[in-house]
Amino acid sequence: MKKLIMLLCVLAGGAHAADNTGLTATVAKLDAEMFDAFNHCDKPGQLDKYASYFDSHIEFYHDNGGVTWTRDVMIAQTKAHVCGKYRRELVAGSLKVSPVKDFGAIATGSHIFCQVGGNTCEGIAEFTLIWRLRDGVWQVTRALSYGHRANN
Template structure:
């Protein structure tokens, strides 16, 4: 029983660390995490298939018109239109993004939405090699049941070690 209590305490401590000490119940945390994780999957599924008809528009639909996108190597874009033009030119048909398993963390923003952060790797379509790694922070806004990205930071781009 002592081991179970220690494990339960460790899980609770992790929950408090990930979501903040006064952020609501565990079920609210789990629900928010699941929502944001599903959004992350959806936005990047469209990103990964953006060379296919309709997928770039679908990807764009997850971003606010005035989204700010900060990229340590590419600079800053200030609109969805500008960001999507960069995606069309630099991403579509070239590589895909994969979330690093276990890296996604979600933090609520009271009365607004959530912050998602984690790490992702980039894999070349031509070779299948996942040769890039970076960290991200994304700010999701929820208004009337619709979630959209208002700020995106992609940084710490570096070579990925391939086992």
């Protein structure tokens, strides 16, 4: 019966992998690497490394900051408002990854923001990242950060 259900899912074009472990591991690794660069973006080369994870025409939607339409503007804002001031931490167990057929993946989760040089993590928010795999390279094409609130 289980094989029949899997076959019907494949034939219907809705093949949802029972085991998404490989894709989830890939996106989790990308998330960790990208935000390690973000968290150290005041160090030489790290802001450029962080930028490399984004398509040049990134759309970044932030509930408090508005919409950013290009990587250059997004990175300039990161440099001005984040680098050396805040770090991002993924809330353990919150990352969820879903495949997007012939494109890449959607990652959602929660993250907190902490002041650099202290143990204060005052803000928490939800995020959605749309990852595209093209020519062996993963990049974020759309990013949403929303529901910002105090981390009590």
